Amino acid sequence: MPDKVPPLLSDLLATDADVLDAPSGRRTFLTRASALSLAIPGLGAALTACAPGGTGTRDSAQAGTGRGGPGGAVAGADSLRHQNSNSKLDSAVLKGAPHGNSSATPDATRGAERATFRRYDPALPPLPEGGRLQLHWHAREVPVRISDDTVVAAWTFEGDIPGPVVHCRVGDTVEFTLTNDVAVPHSMDFHAAQIDPKAAFRSVVKGESVTFTFRPKWAGGFMYHCGTAPVLMHIGSGMYGALIVSPREPLPPAKEFVLVQSEFYLEEAQGGVRPFDYSKMLATMPDFVAFNGRPNQYVKEPIRARVGDRVRFWVVDAGPTHPSHFHVVGEQFDTVYLGAPPATPIRGVQTFTVPAGGGMCFELVCDVPGEFPFVNHGFGHGQKGAIGFLVVEG
């Protein structure tokens, strides 16, 4: 656990827009971050990465806006790379971060009492027509009800945790635009994209957009997430999801499901909503661990298949920290693909580890009917909500 009480994030993030442009801004920021770096281990350096420079940051974001929206012009990695020469991992465009050490922004907490529980559909969506996906998503902060008695102050893509499941094939074209609707800077990092993160994954401020296009090169279950610093805070507060890339040559016919495992580190409820807690994220002991954002949701409303079906689980582990030791009670995996499917399968596996920030593809054949729990068999975490049921009907 951190030695000291961490400072408010608002202390660490520049709040004066002039900082972005003044030549002294970077130095001032670094000094501030450096002084605080002992308080949150590692944060100083992460903030180093997020220090803005004196040139072009806001212009580039505005340039991004100009290209925003579905069907906008496709910008290759090459054309993007010179737009934001000072951004790095986070590419943060800093401006007004009044949220303190938690996710409890006004947007993320307002109307919590009206948030309704909704089961997250685990079915893999169909492939896009014409090999082209046009996505225009919004970074939003909203209360999300993750169980009957828990609403969290969420940072999201498109208003949910996880964000939408995306499905395409190797070589398809994904045209993506992110518009930021809120005060905290946000960004998008697709693990399936081979692209310059400095430009494509840069942070955008409220009202601005970033657009980029990529063609996935490998099949697999890929994570996406907000990459704005501190990344732990942005992933930890709900900004992640799964992009499933099927191979060009279809895999064996199967019922396909997507499970995104993630951890929830929460403060006590305030006004009916529990904010995400950055200090607890650093201490790595979660309150809940869930598949698709709701602890145990598939216990009440299971996933269903029939005897004879091949079931394919695309398991993405969003973390932010812990892997998933994925297991199905009463079954063994016929196939786990270690690399991009259909290559390098292994057979006859009881449990395999999905890395934090990774994804794996698991298959089993429903030879017998029954109710088969799927779990994170690291039960200190699994017991906190990473349990569901696969019901196989005869």
Next chain:
Amino acid sequence: MPDKVPPLLSDLLATDADVLDAPSGRRTFLTRASALSLAIPGLGAALTACAPGGTGTRDSAQAGTGRGGPGGAVAGADSLRHQNSNSKLDSAVLKGAPHGNSSATPDATRGAERATFRRYDPALPPLPEGGRLQLHWHAREVPVRISDDTVVAAWTFEGDIPGPVVHCRVGDTVEFTLTNDVAVPHSMDFHAAQIDPKAAFRSVVKGESVTFTFRPKWAGGFMYHCGTAPVLMHIGSGMYGALIVSPREPLPPAKEFVLVQSEFYLEEAQGGVRPFDYSKMLATMPDFVAFNGRPNQYVKEPIRARVGDRVRFWVVDAGPTHPSHFHVVGEQFDTVYLGAPPATPIRGVQTFTVPAGGGMCFELVCDVPGEFPFVNHGFGHGQKGAIGFLVVEG
């Protein structure tokens, strides 16, 4: 760490046998579990799974008893599946759980001063004759001495931690009966079985039995464990072990050993015995980590081989939470089988991770004599007892 002091398990588990039959029982139970679900994250939902319904639970358990014992009639998955329509992951049959938040039941603590230390034999037992194993085990709660100065209040299969090592071949028939000798409901989940967990892995109450039969489909080192909710508590209190399934076509001749890694989360000693502590299990920081249930037992009494031997370790990681980064000092693994042996071997490996709830098969060739420590190289855990010696004599 959980935000609040977790309630006693006795608060969470129904204590009135009438609950099992009264129509209001399920609703009452769920209300109670729901009210407590914030206190132990994830527990509410797990208990949802363990809520008994109004029909047939005890009858089905009694039906199980009728078929119990070695040589009893073999029940296929199909015939079992309708016996306990309200059981799920845990299939708990709730009745009198006066043990609080720890494993310190009267059975598990009585006579602790007489518990003697016994080295757990790591040798792989021989294959059964005729391709058939008949096992009639008892769920027992007994004090187990895990070191000279520590006795734990154990929940066990057959009175030891881990339970007995089982060995068979792919396609052999395993006829298994569990009889529960104690007040806490228990069950059996074999990772090597492809079977409906709802029926076969259901919980049974004191004096009752469950019987099922399976034929392992894949080779490997498979975990077994009690699957009664909360699973973390039942695994964490000692109810686990290894079933080793050899392929039909024998692997290269070798000296074969079985190592089950597990964690111990303990309260302070009370009357000479340390109960397992559910809160500490949720906090995932163990007091001890051991191979085959005794910290460092193979330091004092090593495993032995001779120069020229191939040594095969079947390493099963029972967790409940942490993986094993398995390594042998002074050696490299000639072969690690990623899937079911003999398929998908990799060569020349210093360390490989066995997932929590998983098993891997490691081989090395004893080219040189010496004393080779085998360890969990995640040393924050390994240092707590997951160290032993392989002595190779010239």
Next chain:
Amino acid sequence: MPDKVPPLLSDLLATDADVLDAPSGRRTFLTRASALSLAIPGLGAALTACAPGGTGTRDSAQAGTGRGGPGGAVAGADSLRHQNSNSKLDSAVLKGAPHGNSSATPDATRGAERATFRRYDPALPPLPEGGRLQLHWHAREVPVRISDDTVVAAWTFEGDIPGPVVHCRVGDTVEFTLTNDVAVPHSMDFHAAQIDPKAAFRSVVKGESVTFTFRPKWAGGFMYHCGTAPVLMHIGSGMYGALIVSPREPLPPAKEFVLVQSEFYLEEAQGGVRPFDYSKMLATMPDFVAFNGRPNQYVKEPIRARVGDRVRFWVVDAGPTHPSHFHVVGEQFDTVYLGAPPATPIRGVQTFTVPAGGGMCFELVCDVPGEFPFVNHGFGHGQKGAIGFLVVEG
């Protein structure tokens, strides 16, 4: 977390040189270790292993000295194995350990204010000529500056964290001598060596040396570390590094880098230097996690390649406890070798786990220019400093 305040290591380590020779020494030591074994779980047994016997310990160390230094006579495993018949995992030669429960020895803290920050060169060094490496290293305790504002009281090989990167090929001869310059006993364990640890990896006291020779049998990124008990303390205080073994048949041409991930568990600064803290190591929540010993050093001074380059990362995870979920933002790994390269490659991987105490080889092809962060995507740890940049220039 340990239940009790751990005792000082000085209480656990014999301080009277006579203990080494007196017939009662071993028994006295064991009694002491046993009495304390509850206080630090697992330590008792580890110390059991480190209890000295009555014969030859110092003589054998002196014998080692006689053969010390580059170009000294090569001692095979066979000739070494009888020299220290009472040493085990640690082979500790105990003598004066006045450092308490931390790494703050006089040597490790003196002159901290003069320690300067130096980027650790991640480039893989060239192969040795003639297939022979002669290394004479010293175990030293020195203050090491790991960032602008943090100096740690380090136990080291050759004065740095990590120790020097070593590079050779399968079948080359590595002649190694360790001379201990300090009061705490130290030793060397090369994961790439197939050799009797009892002799080759034994501990040596101040002024003495140990020499051994080995020929790596497998390609890979291998960890080396001090194996003196408690191993967690010696790894945790900085005594680790990487030996990269290239296959005889060269891998595809690439820019090759070595990244050693490790954790830092630190006390508050005392006199300008932060000692490593054994209690925190046991609690497994690090203050920093770094590649090559300096949190975020490659954010400020990135690793560089050009478009068209194949980049090969040899990632060694020194732990002491946590794995590395290795990922490069904006890229996918073309190849990850699961076993000894070039065998068993997998393709198209976003993230793969390097076990604690293990090493993996990752390759990507720089198709597009940009700034690509490489991270431990287990962000509760990654955020603490396991972030760097790969800059690809067009």
